[in-house]
Amino acid sequence: MxxxxxxxxxxxxxQQIEKELEQTIxxxxxxxxxxxxxxxxAGGKRIRPVxxxxxxxxxxxxxxxxxxxxxxxxxxHMASLVHDDVIDDAELRRGAKTVKAAYDNKxxxxxxxxxxxxxxxxxxxxxxxxAHQILSYAMKEMSLxxxxxIREQYDLNQNVRQYLRRIKRKTALLIxxxxxxxxxxxxxxxxxxxxxxxxxxxxxxxYQITDDILDFTGTEKELGKPxxxxxxxxxxxxPVFYAMQQLPGLKExxxxxxxTMDESELSSIIDxxxxxxxxxxASKTAQSYLAxxxxxxxxxxAGQAKNSMIKIAKYIGRRKF
Numbered sequence: 001m002x003x004x005x006x007x008x009x010x011x012x013x014x015q016q017i018e019k020e021l022e023q024t025i026x027x028x029x030x031x032x033x034x035x036x037x038x039x040x041x042a043g044g045k046r047i048r049p050v051x052x053x054x055x056x057x058x059x060x061x062x063x064x065x066x067x068x069x070x071x072x073x074x075x076x077h078m079a080s081l082v083h084d085d086v087i088d089d090a091e092l093r094r095g096a097k098t099v100k101a102a103y104d105n106k107x108x109x110x111x112x113x114x115x116x117x118x119x120x121x122x123x124x125x126x127x128x129x130x131a132h133q134i135l136s137y138a139m140k141e142m143s144l145x146x147x148x149x150i151r152e153q154y155d156l157n158q159n160v161r162q163y164l165r166r167i168k169r170k171t172a173l174l175i176x177x178x179x180x181x182x183x184x185x186x187x188x189x190x191x192x193x194x195x196x197x198x199x200x201x202x203x204x205x206x207y208q209i210t211d212d213i214l215d216f217t218g219t220e221k222e223l224g225k226p227x228x229x230x231x232x233x234x235x236x237x238x239p240v241f242y243a244m245q246q247l248p249g250l251k252e253x254x255x256x257x258x259x260t261m262d263e264s265e266l267s268s269i270i271d272x273x274x275x276x277x278x279x280x281x282a283s284k285t286a287q288s289y290l291a292x293x294x295x296x297x298x299x300x301x302a303g304q305a306k307n308s309m310i311k312i313a314k315y316i317g318r319r320k321f
Contacts, residue, residue, distance in 0.1 A: 006311040010053045017049045020071040024118050035099045035111045039078050042096045048073045052182035055196045057305035059186025069185045072122040079115035131184050138177045145169025154234035160241050172204030202293035209286040212237035228270045242278035290317045
């Protein structure tokens with residue numbers, strides 16, 4: 001089953017959000033317009049807008065308000081990807097050229113900045129102080145997550161706690177507030193807003209850990225980029241931490257690779273990680289976060305929105321790419 005089949009009842013609303021995104025990235029400057037169109041065509045799972053829409057159904061649902069929040073959060077996500085690709089010097093994303101590769105670093109950075117500004121502009125239609133406080137906090141934390149990742153690149157002495165804090169900031173937080181802001185935009189109760197935040201946070205943590213696992217187990221065709229890309233770029237992820245704990249000599253081996261950047265050495269390291277049992281251990285950690293998400297979802301009011309959120313969480317737990 002495809003992910004999109006799990007929320008067909010909100011398909012029309014998601015189409016409206018896609019139109020809102022098209023209008024959001026439009027610019028009178030041709031390079032900015034082309035860069036924005038390139039991002040939209042690259043697609044993506046649109047998991048954040050989906051969670052905004054579904055969470056909105058736990059209050060007084062109004063698509064005109066909900067679509068502004070959904071488009072704003074997806075725009076922030078796209079902006080962060082553009083900046084990520086500059087930092088990682090990435091040529092491909094989802095199998096297509098990145099903005100950085102199609103143009104250059106300067107255009108990519110200003111494209112990201114433009115998208116951040118457009119997201120804030122979209123949110124100006126939501127006249128609830130709490131929504132703006134939550135959004136600004138999340139954007140600040142995402143920026144700190146990026147700085148943290150840069151500082152911790154190639155650092156083999158960091159620990160799992162640092163990794164979890166990093167993925168909370170870079171991934172889980174935006175998914176968590178997608179659920180929370182969808183509820184706020186629909187005037188759902190504080191208790192439901194908090195429950196939806198907990199659901200989104202746990203799903204987000206599981207989502208990123210699963211992504212980090214797939215970076216080792218997925219094919220280049222599935223990933224849209226070469227396997228082992230995180231390790232190659234100096235980003236130490238959960239499977240690597242667990243493998244280094246189990247195999248004391250692996251840390252030195254990775255350290256040697258970072259000095260030589262010998263691809264055959266990387267291939268050997270990836271094989272070692274895949275056969276060490278660390279993938280399975282990381283998967284158990286992801287499943288633990290998913291269990292927390294499902295526990296949070298159990299307290300939501302019954303209906304299609306709740307059912308879809310539970311199905312999406314379970315899908316994330318078993319996805320292969």
